[in-house]
Amino acid sequence: MQLVWFRNDLRLADNPALSAACAAGERVKALVCLTPEQWTEHNESEARQRYWHARLDWLEQALLKGGIELIRLPLQRFSDCPDAILQVAQQQGASKLHFNYEYPLNERNRDRLTCERLESEGIAVQGHHGDLIVPPGQVVTGQGTAFKVFTPFSKAWLRCLLRLEHEPLPSPVQGDECARDQKRDTDKPYRAGKRIQRLGSRYAPEPDTGYPVNDDDLHEVLQRFVHEQEPDYQRLRDFPARHATSGLSPALTIGALSARQCLARLKQAHDGDGWQQSTWLNELVWREFYRHLLVSFPELNRLTPFRPDVEARITWLDNEKAFEAWKAGETGFPIVDAAMKQLLATGWMHNRLRMIVASFLTKLLRIDWRRGEAFFMSKLIDGDFASNLGGWQWSASVGADAAPYFRIFNPQLQSEKFDPNGEFIAEWLPELRHLEPKARHKPGAGQEYGRPGPIIDYKQARQSALDDYNGG
DNA sequence: TGCGGCTTATG
């Protein structure tokens, strides 16, 4: 019989591991490892864990309809997986284990150790590329090296995609090819370079995250988006009050939906023409870019910046009161606070706002980007190590293809530009509804209605960040 | 996927 190990690939369709197991023509069983201690260590948010569990419950029923039983292994950490999975495989008389690769290093080490354990007992293991549209290692420069800049990456990525369409991927090799090329150094901690305080919380079984859980709902959202909203995506996406984004990031993050499925629907909606220019596709390519980077530059997994030379010039400040105010949405800068209230209330934040609050934390408060990264992970329903890490390093100007350090967002100008009518602000800071739309952007707006005053002076903070960076 | 200060053009 064949075993399929589910992780963040909670779907039936476009699931290479599941397809391969079924294609063997033997009995198939599914397996999942519950590792709450590890999830806590990774700062996985309650919202994400609830969504993942809700989807797992749906998947269990869907698998059963196909005659596939789901075995849940209640463990604590990734390091518990090899022995526990071996035991199940032996009990079930499994001849082979299938899974889809995950690219962060802790996951890859978990998979490598599991492979070695099973293979040493004569059980075959096969990894599959089910997460990315173009697998890592395929998108390379003329020199054969990894891309460090997004634009050339995306062009090469598209060429790879078109090539792959003509000649489908060679069938995956036996064993865990992807994880195996990593050096063995599991003792060193990853994702905790400076030992950030653990922020995660344990899964509490509360249903209903507000995001689609079953395939019918999920694929209806996708279809409606690519047909009705994607044509206006480029024009409207930067305005948080317009709700013009797909809202599919939570589903992508747990693999309820694959990036390939998104691309397939996008192509259909474009009738096969013009999809290559889609701005939404570009966002999917950013997702691919950040995953490829994690594989090509393993040090990133330790929260090492892509540009340590840039970070070396920055003095991070330990302003705990400012950090608390930022986390709570009490900075006195309306757009920043509205964004943080949205995150706290819903587990999601619009991407333009992620850039604004990240710039505020790293440049104006000059607080270490790792603290923002950890806090985002602990709250986001779409928390994803590769994308979150990439986004925070980009914002702090220490990432791959990041803006120069002296590009500092002015929160008020960003607010006036991307929330011109103050609608988004009013949605999350109801006190400011009393003010005229144009009056909602100013730092300290609405103090007469109980809003906090600005915790910093923008001009001063900007200047002191530039002085610090320039060695003043 | 900036900002801000400076210049110049225009009224």
Place this chain on the structure above:
DNA sequence: ATAAGCCGC
């Protein structure tokens, strides 16, 4: 007075 363009940070 102010808008638009240039350019250093």
